[in-house]
Amino acid sequence: GWYAWGVVISGCFMLMFSMGCVNSYGTYQTYYHLHQFPDEPLANLAWVGTLQFAVMNIFGIPAGILCERMDTRLVTFVGGVIMAVALIIASFCDSAPWKLILTQGIVFAFGAALVFVPSTSIPSQWFTKRRALAIGIVVAGSGIGGLWLTPATRAMIDQLGTGWALRITGIIVFVVNSIASLFMRGRIKVKSREKIVDMSIFRDIRFILICVGATCGMCGYFTPFFSMPSFAEEIVGKSNSFGNDLLTVINAASTVGRIATGEVAATFGTINTMCMCTFVAGLSILVLWLPFETTGTLIACAIIYGMFCGGFIGLIPVVLAELWGVHRISTIIGLLYMANFVGAMVGAPSSSGILDNIGH
Template sequence: MFSMGCVNSYGSYQTYYHLHQFPHEPTSTLSWIGTLQFAVMNLFGIPSGILCERFDSRLVTFVGGLIMGIALIIASFCDTAVWKLMITQGFMFAVGASLVFIPAVSMPAQWFTKHRALAVGIVVAGSGIGGLWLTPATDHMITGLGTAWALRITGIIVFAVNSVASLFMRNRLVVQSRDKIVDFSIFRDLRFLFIFGGGICGTAAYFTPLFSLPSFAIQVSGKSNDFGTNLITIINAASTVGRIATGQVAASLGNINTLSMCTFLASLSVLVLWLPFQSGGTLVACAIVYGLFCGGFIGLVPVVMAELWGIQRIATIIGLLYIANFAGTMIGAPSSSALLDNVGGAAGSVIDLFLAASSHASTVMSVRMPCGDIVIVFG
């Protein structure tokens, strides 16, 4: 709820930073705070996965929540310079979030088999729920108390809730000790390479609406700040429903097929609803449809990993895959924000095409054939 929820709600901070606190800073610079949150969280997926396999996940999760809370509280005293927020609200928070998120998404795969996709979908729906209530809550706190107190209050809540949640994080498997700390042999598997490439493309597109859609609505469509904030809330609400629903759909269509379908339909929503019209109503419709299907990208990846390579090394494999998410995140949101800054109103079409192309490219995924082989399917 808080590891990804805080990332999903960062658009509220970015909008306020751009309009009030740092009006002379380009949006592309401010987007690096949120970009670092998700990118570094994925980059630290490898050490997080290793720690989960060698230590009690309850301890790993508790330490992660502690780091997240401390990072936000420190950030509240560093909100006079963007580079300080990049270090605290961005980098430091992300390290703690990784220690929470990796155990959370890998744990259901250990405990469930028949309803694994649904179980993981319910777990990752927490990030949508977190973004759903954190976005308006953050907006109200910023408006009434300022960004400093908004960060402090959020930091305290993050630590308190994660401290309780960590008590329920129990490993099912005891991993045998290995000579290699990290087994990179997975990169010799063609299936993993296809999914790795799809992860780069998909993640490059994933956060573009969450970070850029509010600014786009305000700067290009002439909407209010509240309207931009509501778009983030709508995406998170729809994403919550979508992550659970895709878990059910995957039981019938298959995990990999459902994952490819979700990324394709998310990109289609941008081409059909955002690009041609750019009005308030169609932006809301795009937020709903995109939110419904983008959640499958986050929720189904751990399930696909467990389906293809088993649960014994699931935490480490997910951590290795999240290197792709790191690369995609470093490309996506900053690029779209830079386009919005430098091209102005015309950037809307460019952002939309970039988002749609990246998300559609991520549907070039590996699909299991009846014989057990893997082929490439172009969405």
């Protein structure tokens, strides 16, 4: 009914600012590296974006537990407050990168976990037939967020500096998330006598294989988001604005991919579609980005990678709901996000270290 679609739209707006901020961090990283902290190794600055996603995933389990035991509307509201406060405090941390790692990275990620897990798990409780489409619309919010947050952040940084860019973003996060949280109500309650976390799922080989796949996928997932803008500037010779425009292209394609793959999965199956998306996303990097230093191939890579990496992210909650149902979906997603944490911690810092020591 109408309330179910209200949950979907609310989740979309929540991911717009939680994952959207993560997806647009490349704009901050480029500015930090070229202007604010020019003597700081790129690998150190990459830890902000890495920890945003990694810590958000490691807090997935406690966030899932809170969703099952408490009113998810309260959980998501508190998460929005923490995200907003973290960004506002980060706006005053312009003297050392470690302060940004703590505020814009870790504290922001803790709040984002309280928003991200409910947003990707609760909508599954309200849908059966159109579940893949519903989740696709929800996770498209992160692509939409990155789509407009990237140029908006660049404009705010150019006109007002990073401090006010972070403060304005924090205020918007608080207002939008507070309104959206009013609709994020769970449909299924877990009985108090049930286990807080059911670890028996680790005896299921299907879950182990999904965790391994998620870890491998996350090792490289954010590298184009963080490194493609600097590649465009340093290797292809493009302007700073063009590098940031590539982030906009990736996020736009990702938005389309997350929604479209929901419909494709209804025909070809969610697992088949997710595997296809993962394969094509990885292939686009190997075929279009690595061998060439031209504008055309870089844009093509941004479009194809964005389209298919969006499908990989969008279908994971649907696969989990299909295999294990929606009763304990929040904690199951939280457990899987532990695998995402491992991949994120390995991937982005490693690629940034390679950039510092070897180059593009």
